[in-house]
Amino acid sequence: MADPTYTPPKVWKNTESGGKFANINRPTAGARFDRDLPVGEHPFQLYSLATPNGVKATIMLEELLEAGHAEADYDAWLINIGEGDQFSSGFTDINPNSKIPALLDRSGDTPVRVFESGAILLYLAEKFGRFLPTDHTRAEVLSWLFWQIGSAPFIGGGFGHFYAYAPEKYEYPIDRYAMETKRLFDVADKRLAEARFLGGDDYTVADIAAFPWMAPFVEGIIYEDARTFLSIDEYANVARWAAEIAARPAVKRGRMVNRTWGDEDEQVRERHAASDFERQTVTAD
Known part of the structure; x- marks a missing residue:
């Protein structure tokens, strides 16, 4: 059990932190072993x-x-x-x-x-x-694409880690990232109340980026019982959007690959x- 009165040292040193990915996490980059990647016949x-x-x-x-x-x-x-x-x-x-x-x-x-x-x-x-449109809507689509890219660490490394993967449950980080995850869902829900897709009338890379992160919450298949914990049912517009995208044949196939x-x-x-x-x-x- 970690000490709740922990005071950071003057200089941080790596220690075994526990959690789901503790065996692979290190504060350094680069290859750890030599192995070539396989290569197939396609472009x-x-x-x-x-x-x-x-x-x-x-x-x-x-x-x-x-x-x-x-x-x-x-x-x-x-x-x-x-x-x-x-x-x-x-x-x-x-x-x-x-x-x-x-x-x-x-x-x-x-x-x-x-x-x-x-x-x-x-x-x-x-x-x-x-x-990805080339007309005046391009900026809107790119804005929502980068909104998702910037949001993912709060949902995954933030909420997902402390709620589902951390070795101990602590109120402060779970509350902090639960609040941010719900805020992000509210941002999307309000946008999808006024538009069919995140970028507007058309399905774009913005939706392809956001769907794999948001749909699992709607479906209740990510981070234990996060769907209930975060009251995801509140976001009806996100649910409508997620259901439409989930029904696309390419999306069904894409979700199966490397699973x-x-x-x-x-x-x-x-x-x-x-x-x-x-x-x-x-x-x-």
Whole structure:
């Protein structure tokens, strides 16, 4: 049990903090072991896991394919962050920050690495000219995209960590981040009371970014009983928006890719072809 009267020392030193990810967390960057990443046959190589940030990338790629962009075909390789796969030399070559998702675009003469989920969405939207307007509404869409990128740490590393993953429950951090998470839901709810989607009338990268974080709260499938704890039922407009997006075929597929938990018929552990969804479960053995 941590000391509730803790006083920070003059100089911080790393100690074992406990919690779900204590075995992999360190205050240093860089590769911890040598291992090349696998490479498939498609133009895009995605290295990821079906966390909210990872799902952003797979939904985007599946939406591009659904829209007829065959050149957006991709291989999705599983990166098990609980086992530290993100610290391999191959992965850190693509993302020095050791976070999923990471994307390698091999469609041109020179491979292009793209890391950070928001950068991946923006890169793909601009490359294919989809899900990002070029008219006066572009600024609105980008504003909501970056609103989500800035919000995620408060929801995940803040509320999610202290409510579900921390080794002890403390009132102050849980209250602090619960308040911020509810405020963010209220921001979205008020926006969605006046517009069909976050950016306006059209479905865009702003929705693709926000959906994987907000929908699981509505559905009650993230951070234990967070749906009840945060009274998520209060946000009717968010629920309407989440249900509409969840029904999209590309979104259904995108949520399955690199998924390693839940029902087997909801998992496509690795995705290398459209036919992988017909088999539902694709193991990486």
